[in-house]
Amino acid sequence: MTILPTAVLTTTQLVGGLVASAKNALDLAKASSDHSLKASISELYDSLLDVKGRVLDLDEENRRLKTALVMKDEVVGPIEPHGYFFLKDKPNQPICPKCLQSQPSNSVFLSPLSERYDGARRECVICHWQHYETTKQPSGPVRRRSFSSLRNQR
Numbered sequence: 001m002t003i004l005p006t007a008v009l010t011t012t013q014l015v016g017g018l019v020a021s022a023k024n025a026l027d028l029a030k031a032s033s034d035h036s037l038k039a040s041i042s043e044l045y046d047s048l049l050d051v052k053g054r055v056l057d058l059d060e061e062n063r064r065l066k067t068a069l070v071m072k073d074e075v076v077g078p079i080e081p082h083g084y085f086f087l088k089d090k091p092n093q094p095i096c097p098k099c100l101q102s103q104p105s106n107s108v109f110l111s112p113l114s115e116r117y118d119g120a121r122r123e124c125v126i127c128h129w130q131h132y133e134t135t136k137q138p139s140g141p142v143r144r145r146s147f148s149s150l151r152n153q154r
């Protein structure tokens with residue numbers, strides 16, 4: 001086993017090392033005839049496993065918050081009239097709000113504005129969220145079947 005200075009180790013490695021040491025002590029205690037020693041080392045080992053679980057959760061939470069902090073610095077929005085988010089250094093390229101607010105957060109540029117028969121919209125290539133910046137009435141008569149024509153179909 002390599003001994004690294006504790007400052008170099010990650011929290012996960014430190015706790016992993018602690019649990020391994022406790023397991024070692026537990027194995028040694030099993031050979032002992034001292035029942036109270038066995039019981040207290042077993043209890044210590046169980047408590048350490050609980051601590052390990054908590055530390056891993058907190059480590060994950062910490063990582064998530066750090067990422068969110070970085071994102072908060074880089075992203076501005078939502079900005080009206082469309083509620084888009086933007087990277088500070090790319091103020092003309094809106095980011096998909098759905099992908100940005102999902103877990104884990106993801107910065108995906110929306111497609112350029114595309115003119116369609118029913119309006120101009122942007123779309124996310126990842127989650128297909130779409131937003132119309134302008135809408136227009138479809139030209140020409142809209143053909144709708146009346147209720148009675150549906151009923152008489154059979």
Ligand SMILES: [Zn+2]
Pocket residue numbers: 096097098099100108124125126127128129
């Ligand atoms: Zn998206």
